Structure formats: C-alpha cells, structure tokens
Amino acid sequence: MPTVEEKLAAMKADLADRDGVLVAFSGGVDSSVVAALAHDALGDDAVACTAKSETLPDAELEDANEVAEEIGIRHEIAEFSELDDPAFVANDDDRCYHCRTMRLGTMFERASELGIDIVCDGTNADDVDAGHRPGLRAVEELDAYSPLLQHDISKAEVREIAELYDLSVADKPAMACLSSRIPTGLEVTEERLSRIERAETLLRQWGFSQFRIRDHDGLARIEVGEDELSRALDEEFASAARDYLTELGFDHVTLDLGGYRTGSVSPEGESADAESESKRTDEPLVEDVFSTDYPTSDS
Known part of the structure; x- marks a missing residue:
C-alpha cells in the first residue's frame, strides 16, 4: 500500500503534467492541500478561486484569503447567488447538488476566462463512502477533477499533508455553508x-x-x-x-x-x-x- 509520501509525490507529478489548473478553493483543509500541491507543481499556472455567495460567511472568505497568501497562490474571487435558483431555495434533499452545480459552474466560467481547462476540487477518498452525497453528482456531471480522490488520499492523510506543508488549516474544524x-x-x-x-x-x-x-x-x-x-x-x-x-x-x-x-x-x-x-x-x-x-x- 502506498505511503502518504508516495501518494503526495504521485499527485504532484500528476498536477505537474497539466498546463494549468484552477482550484475550487474554500480555505478548508482539503482544498488548501490541493491548492498547495498545485502551486508547488505548477507555480503561476495554478490559480485558487473562491466562490462568494450568501451562504459563505465573511469570516470564511477572510480565512481563504489568508491561506491563499500563506500558500503563495494567485487567488481569484468569483461571485454568484444560490438564491437565484428556486430549487436551491426550496431546500430539498438535493440542496447540495444544486449548490455544487452553481458553485462549480462559476469556477468553470472563471477558468475559461483565464484560459484554463481543468477545475480541481477537494473531494477526498473518504467522501465517496459518506452516504447520500448529491454534491458529488455535480462534480461528476461537470467533470471536475478531484486529485485527492484520484490518488486515494483519505481525510486523515489530507491533514497529514497539510502539516507537512505547515498549513495553518491542518487542524481546522469543518465549516459547511x-x-x-x-x-x-x-x-x-x-x-x-x-x-x-x-x-x-x-x-x-x-x-x-x-x-x-x-x-x-x-x-x-x-x-x-x-x-x-x-x-x-x-x-x-x-x-x-x-x-x-x-x-x-x-x-x-x-x-x-x-x-x-x-x-x-x-x-x-x-x-x-x-x-x-x-x-x-x-x-x-x-x-x-x-x-x-x-x-x-x-x-
């Protein structure tokens, strides 16, 4: 079974083969690790992008700004409103699907403006076994790339990598929208x-x-x-x-x-x-x- 170091090296090599990536960046530990590795592998050809909407607390946006600066990655802010979608407002069992569809759609629009073909997200290997996950359906439908999932990196390993990169969010509690x-x-x-x-x-x-x-x-x-x-x-x-x-x-x-x-x-x-x-x-x-x-x- 590959070690964390081996998975880390494989993920960096994978990202380095890309012409450029845009990371859907919330400032949480998962997306921060993806952003750090992307920046390490691609330098200025890696961009972090945070989607700002009514469901994102101002404090989380401030944290995302700080972590992006800490990593040294270029940080873009893309604004949209989930409240424009009646299906999201209705708040049914698929709320996360509607939210993720709009959020990732905004990421792809910004990536296109920047001439970037690939949008990465922070889905990790543990997420796929977490039960009803309508948000993952949006990731699949929009064909976003999940490097943590692709290289079988678990949540615990994500935090371990965050500590290796000395990221301030290594132990940050989850903060859903x-x-x-x-x-x-x-x-x-x-x-x-x-x-x-x-x-x-x-x-x-x-x-x-x-x-x-x-x-x-x-x-x-x-x-x-x-x-x-x-x-x-x-x-x-x-x-x-x-x-x-x-x-x-x-x-x-x-x-x-x-x-x-x-x-x-x-x-x-x-x-x-x-x-x-x-x-x-x-x-x-x-x-x-x-x-x-x-x-x-x-x-």
Whole structure:
C-alpha cells in the first residue's frame, strides 16, 4: 500500500503534467492541500478561486484569503447567488447538488476566462463512502477533477499533508455553508442566512471553535463541541446568547445538550462540504423538543 509520501509525490507529478489548473478553493483543509500541491507543481499556472455567495460567511472568505497568501497562490474571487435558483431555495434533499452545480459552474466560467481547462476540487477518498452525497453528482456531471480522490488520499492523510506543508488549516474544524444550518424543507432565505452568520460570528468572538446555530424557523438551536459544552452552560453565556440572538430576530434560543453533530438537520447520510452528515427524523425537531415527556421527581 502506498505511503502518504508516495501518494503526495504521485499527485504532484500528476498536477505537474497539466498546463494549468484552477482550484475550487474554500480555505478548508482539503482544498488548501490541493491548492498547495498545485502551486508547488505548477507555480503561476495554478490559480485558487473562491466562490462568494450568501451562504459563505465573511469570516470564511477572510480565512481563504489568508491561506491563499500563506500558500503563495494567485487567488481569484468569483461571485454568484444560490438564491437565484428556486430549487436551491426550496431546500430539498438535493440542496447540495444544486449548490455544487452553481458553485462549480462559476469556477468553470472563471477558468475559461483565464484560459484554463481543468477545475480541481477537494473531494477526498473518504467522501465517496459518506452516504447520500448529491454534491458529488455535480462534480461528476461537470467533470471536475478531484486529485485527492484520484490518488486515494483519505481525510486523515489530507491533514497529514497539510502539516507537512505547515498549513495553518491542518487542524481546522469543518465549516459547511450557512444553508446547512436550515432544516431540510424549510426555505433558504437571505434573512435566515444573515441571522445565522451574525449569531455564529458572536460564538467565534466568544472563543468557541466547533459550533453551529441551527435555525428552526425562528428557534435558534446552539450546538457546540462536547469539550466546550460546559462553557456554554455558564449562566453568563446563556443570558448573553439569549439576549443577542433575540435581537437578531430569533423567537427562542436553546442549547443542544447533545453537543455539536454534523448534519443534525440534514437528510440521513447526507454530507455538507465533505463532512459526513447523519441523523434525520421524520418530525420537525422543534416539535419533538416540546412534545417529549420528561421524568419528574414524582415519577
């Protein structure tokens, strides 16, 4: 079985054979590794491109700018709007397919403007076994090239390579697009995306590293990593979070005692931005919360 070093060398040689590539670049660890290797192999003939839309938090765009500068790769910004597509707004089980189709389509348009034929993405070898992945269908249909997948590089190996390149994002937690915070079947709107982003900006400023604000049609469900849950249970934090999120337009503010879980509002097995998604119930989570019979001291 090839070592990480052997896979790395093969991927660099593969990229070096290309006339040029444009890397669909989010600033996450997967696309950053592809960008670093592409720049290493092709120099100025490699370009990183970030698609800016309503679902990309400003903080993530800032991070992408910083990582591109860190790598030394040319960085392009291409703007588009997912909210122009009614199928995306409807937020059905194939939301990620509609999103990825538009996002990669924007990448191919920019690549064409730059005279580049190949668009690379950060799909890794673990992603194909992550269950329902409509976004991968878009990658296949648009014929984007996935060098990590092609050379059988797993997520763990991606992080190992990121450390070899001394990338600051080597241990960066996953950060799926803002629409992944909205339960399937509830429309994606600019208002919801905006209040989610502003709420998550606050959590970031308060020092939380793994978190989500799930928007259940006006009820904010705060998820934080299990190792940070005790901080979120602090009375001062609870009071401040309630006051601020209410000001943002949420009717109710709750803390999920189960902690952060990827895909807790998505279809079973769906994944967002290369992270596997899991649980789904047929009834809305908000109704489940208030219809549960909890034990009392008399029972």
